[in-house]
Amino acid sequence: MNMIDRIRRHRMISRQNRAIERAMQSAPTQAMRDEIAVIAQRRWTN
Structure with missing residues (x-):
């Protein structure tokens, strides 16, 4: 991943x-x- 992609x-x-x-x-x-917390947490685990 290059610098632009990281930014x-x-x-x-x-x-x-x-x-x-x-x-x-x-x-x-x-x-x-x-419910928002569950959705947000799923975003990181997928």
């Missing part, structure tokens, strides 16, 4: 992490937050 991957991961964090903060119920 793009880092930016993409950062953007996804911010989106997950926003979704967690705006989720109206704990059940929705739990």
